[in-house]
Amino acid sequence: xxxxxxxxxxxPEVLAGLSNLELVARSAVEGFFQGLHRSPRFGxxxxxxxxxxxxxxxxxxxxxxxxxxxxxxxxxxxYLGETNTRLMIAVDVSASMGYGIGPVNKLRYAxxxxxxxxxxxxxxxxxxxxxxxxxxVRSYRPPSSRTGTLPAILHRLDDLEAGSATDLDxxxxxxxxxxxxxxxxxxxxxxxxxxxxxxxxxxPLAWGGHxxxxxxxxxxxxxxxxxxxxxxLEDMESGTQIEVSPDYLRGTYRERFQEHLARIKDVxxxxxxxxxxxxxxxxxxxxxxxxxxxxxxxxx
Amino acid sequence: MNWLAPWFLAGLAGxxxxxxxxxxxxxxxxKHVFASSMFLEPxxxxxxxxxxxxxxxxLLSRVLLVLLLGLAFAGPQLKSRILAGPQGSxxxxxxxxxxxxxxxxxxxxxxxxxxxxxxxxLKGADRAMLVAADYRIRVLQEAVFSSDAGxxxxxxxxxxxxxxxxxxxxxxxxxxxxxxxxxxxxxxxxITDLQQSASPLRFSDLAPQPGQRFELVNVAPQSxxxxxxxxxxxxxxxxxAVRIGFDGDAAALAKRELxxxxxxxxxxxxxxxxxxxxxxxRVELGNLGPGEHxxxxxxxPGDDLPADDTYYxxxxxxxxxxxxxxxxxxxxxxQYLRAALGALPQxxxxxxxxxxxxxxxxxxxxxxxxxxSDAGLxxxxxxxxxxxxxQAGGAVLLTLGSRAAQMDTIPVSxxxxxxxxxxxxxxxxSRVGEMETSxxxxxxxxxxxxxxxxxxxxxxxxxxxxxxxxxxxDTPLMWEQVLGQGRLLVFASPLDREWNDLAIHPLFxxxxxxxxxxxAGARFDAASATVGLALDATSLRRGGAxxxxxxxxxxxxxxxxxELRWVPALPGFYxxxxxxxxxxxxxxxxxxxxxxxxLDQEAQDRWQALQPAPDAVxxxxxxxxxxxxLVPVWFWLLLAAAALAFxxxxxxxxxxxxxxxxxx
Numbered sequence: 031x032x033x034x035x036x037x038x039x040x041x042p043e044v045l046a047g048l049s050n051l052e053l054v055a056r057s058a059v060e061g062f063f064q065g066l067h068r069s070p071r072f073g074x075x076x077x078x079x080x081x082x083x084x085x086x087x088x089x090x091x092x093x094x095x096x097x098x099x100x101x102x103x104x105x106x107x108x109y110l111g112e113t114n115t116r117l118m119i120a121v122d123v124s125a126s127m128g129y130g131i132g133p134v135n136k137l138r139y140a141x142x143x144x145x146x147x148x149x150x151x152x153x154x155x156x157x158x159x160x161x162x163x164x165x166x167v168r169s170y171r172p173p174s175s176r177t178g179t180l181p182a183i184l185h186r187l188d189d190l191e192a193g194s195a196t197d198l199d200x201x202x203x204x205x206x207x208x209x210x211x212x213x214x215x216x217x218x219x220x221x222x223x224x225x226x227x228x229x230x231x232x233x234p235l236a237w238g239g240h241x242x243x244x245x246x247x248x249x250x251x252x253x254x255x256x257x258x259x260x261x262x263l264e265d266m267e268s269g270t271q272i273e274v275s276p277d278y279l280r281g282t283y284r285e286r287f288q289e290h291l292a293r294i295k296d297v298x299x300x301x302x303x304x305x306x307x308x309x310x311x312x313x314x315x316x317x318x319x320x321x322x323x324x325x326x327x328x329x330x
Numbered sequence: 331m332n333w334l335a336p337w338f339l340a341g342l343a344g345x346x347x348x349x350x351x352x353x354x355x356x357x358x359x360x361k362h363v364f365a366s367s368m369f370l371e372p373x374x375x376x377x378x379x380x381x382x383x384x385x386x387x388x389l390l391s392r393v394l395l396v397l398l399l400g401l402a403f404a405g406p407q408l409k410s411r412i413l414a415g416p417q418g419s420x421x422x423x424x425x426x427x428x429x430x431x432x433x434x435x436x437x438x439x440x441x442x443x444x445x446x447x448x449x450x451x452l453k454g455a456d457r458a459m460l461v462a463a464d465y466r467i468r469v470l471q472e473a474v475f476s477s478d479a480g481x482x483x484x485x486x487x488x489x490x491x492x493x494x495x496x497x498x499x500x501x502x503x504x505x506x507x508x509x510x511x512x513x514x515x516x517x518x519x520x521i522t523d524l525q526q527s528a529s530p531l532r533f534s535d536l537a538p539q540p541g542q543r544f545e546l547v548n549v550a551p552q553s554x555x556x557x558x559x560x561x562x563x564x565x566x567x568x569x570x571a572v573r574i575g576f577d578g579d580a581a582a583l584a585k586r587e588l589x590x591x592x593x594x595x596x597x598x599x600x601x602x603x604x605x606x607x608x609x610x611x612r613v614e615l616g617n618l619g620p621g622e623h624x625x626x627x628x629x630x631p632g633d634d635l636p637a638d639d640t641y642y643x644x645x646x647x648x649x650x651x652x653x654x655x656x657x658x659x660x661x662x663x664x665q666y667l668r669a670a671l672g673a674l675p676q677x678x679x680x681x682x683x684x685x686x687x688x689x690x691x692x693x694x695x696x697x698x699x700x701x702x703s704d705a706g707l708x709x710x711x712x713x714x715x716x717x718x719x720x721q722a723g724g725a726v727l728l729t730l731g732s733r734a735a736q737m738d739t740i741p742v743s744x745x746x747x748x749x750x751x752x753x754x755x756x757x758x759x760s761r762v763g764e765m766e767t768s769x770x771x772x773x774x775x776x777x778x779x780x781x782x783x784x785x786x787x788x789x790x791x792x793x794x795x796x797x798x799x800x801x802x803x804d805t806p807l808m809w810e811q812v813l814g815q816g817r818l819l820v821f822a823s824p825l826d827r828e829w830n831d832l833a834i835h836p837l838f839x840x841x842x843x844x845x846x847x848x849x850a851g852a853r854f855d856a857a858s859a860t861v862g863l864a865l866d867a868t869s870l871r872r873g874g875a876x877x878x879x880x881x882x883x884x885x886x887x888x889x890x891x892x893e894l895r896w897v898p899a900l901p902g903f904y905x906x907x908x909x910x911x912x913x914x915x916x917x918x919x920x921x922x923x924x925x926x927x928x929l930d931q932e933a934q935d936r937w938q939a940l941q942p943a944p945d946a947v948x949x950x951x952x953x954x955x956x957x958x959x960l961v962p963v964w965f966w967l968l969l970a971a972a973a974l975a976f977x978x979x980x981x982x983x984x985x986x987x988x989x990x991x992x993x994x
Binding site for chain 1: 361362363364365366367368369370371372
């Protein structure tokens with residue numbers, strides 16, 4: 031695909047040059063929609079979705095009086111743009127997310143993605159919340175669509191820094207406490223965890239009726255490390271130093287990594303979650319498209 | 331092993347530096363952070379093996395570099411000891427006679443064939459060298475092993491005989507410098523026509539050097555008959571004619587014609603008679619006019635040795651002018667000098683007499699020589715003029731008379747008048763004591779010693795002067811000086827009869843004429859120039875000139891363009907070109923090369939008898955094998971260090987590249 035000027039704005043290295051996350055999010059999202067030739071305000075479309083029985087508190091302006099005349103029951107007509115989804119963005123801020131050899135490390139890329147998702151969601155008045163975690167929840171903002179939510183989320187994103195090791199069990203236990211109402215949970219992480227732990231983390235959410243998107247952010251050098259010489263590697267989370275040979279990195283490491291990915295995908299598939307692996311040198315549009323597709327699909 | 335500068339071995343301590351650096355480098359090895367060690371597994375053994383092998387290579391190159399530099403500066407010398415085999419190895423010197431006689435029909439082909447056979451017969455560890463011998467001994471190919479016989483064949487293929495003479499004694503003496511390896515003996519295979527005329531004066535000069543053996547390879551033709559033109563002389567009593575002389579086989583005169591050319595133009599062609607060998611042939615040339623004429627006489631058709639069928643000579647119809655400076659034209663000294671100079675038939679001088687003032691007025695460059703009867707006659711201006719003439723290449727004969735005896739310094743010469751006993755002895759009768767009889771002017775010591783000197787001028791010649799003759803009291807009588815390009819002879823007594831009786835001796839005329847001729851260079855006899863003999867034509871020309879050989883190719887002289895000395899290699903007319911004129915020198919082959927008679931069998935046997943037995947040669951060679959040679963090896967060490975210095979950055983750069991990869 032050729033890169034149009036608008037699409038080039040989605041490139042992480044371009045976004046990295048922008049001054050704040052709001053600008054990043056707006057550039058990313060609007061650039062994305064410009065590429066799609068579609069209005070970002072898709073939540074206000076006139077596409078009919080369903081009838082809902084009128085209950086107290088509903089806006090009487092939306093009562094379908096024709097149906098009332100035929101059935102003498104009050105129904106409210108709902109459209110696509112009016113179906114709101116609660117979006118909880120869970121950003122992994124463990125130490126490993128601070129890794130990256132390019133201009134954008136994984137955490138920064140995660141911030142760009144989270145900001146763009148929040149921007150996009152809030153554009154359609156989806157209540158959007160943020161939770162940052164490593165071994166525990168570091169930051170939390172409950173979902174909301176009120177004015178001022180976006181700056182608040184972006185401000186929190188700005189403040190995030192890579193922390194300690196990842197503990198999905200503990201973090202997601204707290205997340206579940208904050209996500210009592212059904213919605214969409216976007217997990218942004220490098221997923222350096224036991225797939226079983228991931229299962230334990232997302233399974234309760236899935237059973238609770240949440241739609242789960244798992245954005246796995248990785249650096250190219252993690253996917254396919256390349257050194258000609260044996261190298262002493264230090265784990266960013268544990269500080270463990272391991273001397274590895276290039277042969278190992280070219281062979282066994284990649285096999286193990288792919289195996290891990292496969293298991294992650296399997297976990298995601300088993301819980302009807304969407305797994306999107308993004309490299310930090312990849313434009314954001316793929317992540318946004320996946321989100322849009324997944325959101326629409328999840329609502330239907 | 332010896333060491334020239336063993337204290338440089340202390341520099342080997344520098345080896346510690348690269349070792350320390352490498353140890354340091356390992357400690358500062360960089361870590362690289364990684365997102366997670368989840369999929370990593372230690373592979374320490376492999377890593378160490380690969381890294382350390384590479385670093386060991388770098389360390390090794392650095393240690394070796396320091397080691398080689400330290401050793402090279404310490405100047406190691408290896409003792410080389412090469413033992414002879416059971417028979418010892420042999421250095422075969424294949425010497426090919428390239429003298430003119432080898433041009434005789436068939437000789438050269440046989441010589442090359444013999445040389446080829448010898449080269450092909452080389453075997454094993456034997457080495458061989460190829461040498462050409464005539465007036466000089468040229469090593470055409472240094473000693474090579476039999477596996478490199480192709481080089482010998484190649485060198486032989488380009489070899490041709492020359493026109494010079496070979497003296498066997500000179501050849502045998504020349505082999506002394508041919509180095510053999512320890513344990514190696516030298517066998518000289520001498521391929522020659524065994525000319526009798528090539529024998530040295532002393533037969534013992536043919537005895538080979540210790541450890542050498544001469545093996546003669548005779549390629550002489552069956553017939554030694556030969557005829558050559560021996561001379562072409564212009565008889566002063568028979569002007570306008572030249573007499574051609576012959577030498578060799580009278581039978582060869584039949585059916586041959588004599589062709590005479592003057593300056594390249596044929597002037598005579600006649601058939602020869604048997605009696606011509608004795609009487610020669612008189613050839614009428616007519617009036618050739620003044621100047622120098624190139625005469626070429628040759629025989630047609632050519633015989634088996636055509637190289638000596640042509641004779642070259644110059645006919646000089648030049649009458650050089652001599653200026654005699656005397657106090658009076660009618661004085662004794664002037665008359666004696668004029669008479670003496672005029673008496674010489676060849677060269678014929680044109681004598682002019684003048685007062686000292688003439689030296690300032692006349693164009694002195696027109697005169698071949700200037701004779702001053704008394705140096706005391708010269709005033710400052712005349713002395714300056716005469717000095718300038720000499721510096722420019724002129725020839726001056728100064729005699730010292732009564733006026734010179736009054737001076738402290740002799741003009742032009744710069745000699746100081748002697749004081750003390752020498753001055754007092756100058757007024758007493760004396761006779762000639764020591765003299766340089768080898769000088770061309772002084773040939774009759776007996777006659778000189780009969781000359782009585784009543785007085786003379788006692789002088790101290792300049793340091794660079796060559797004293798040719800002294801009185802019995804050791805005072806110099808005659809000396810020679812070089813003034814710039816010119817030459818000065820000083821005779822410390824006048825040539826009149828007041829101070830000595832030289833003028834009444836028969837010696838006088840010859841002395842004056844020969845001294846003047848010597849100074850003027852008129853004695854230079856171009857016809858006598860011979861191929862292979864050094865020729866000094868300094869007297870022929872003043873100043874620089876370019877030399878061209880008979881083929882018209884420019885030839886280098888021995889002492890540059892200022893000293894006209896060279897060794898002619900070709901017969902014919904050499905041309906000295908420069909200063910707007912050309913001078914020719916006629917060069918002919920050595921007459922001895924035309925005598926083709928071989929050494930008789932008895933002489934050959936005696937020569938062979940001088941050769942040591944093969945076993946004796948091997949024994950000498952074996953004894954030399956015990957000697958040890960010290961071979962310096964610093965050069966090779968430095969060469970290896972230079973190679974390592976080139977490789978070390980490459981190896982180091984390889985490692986640095988790895989570091990860069992890690993950072994990116």
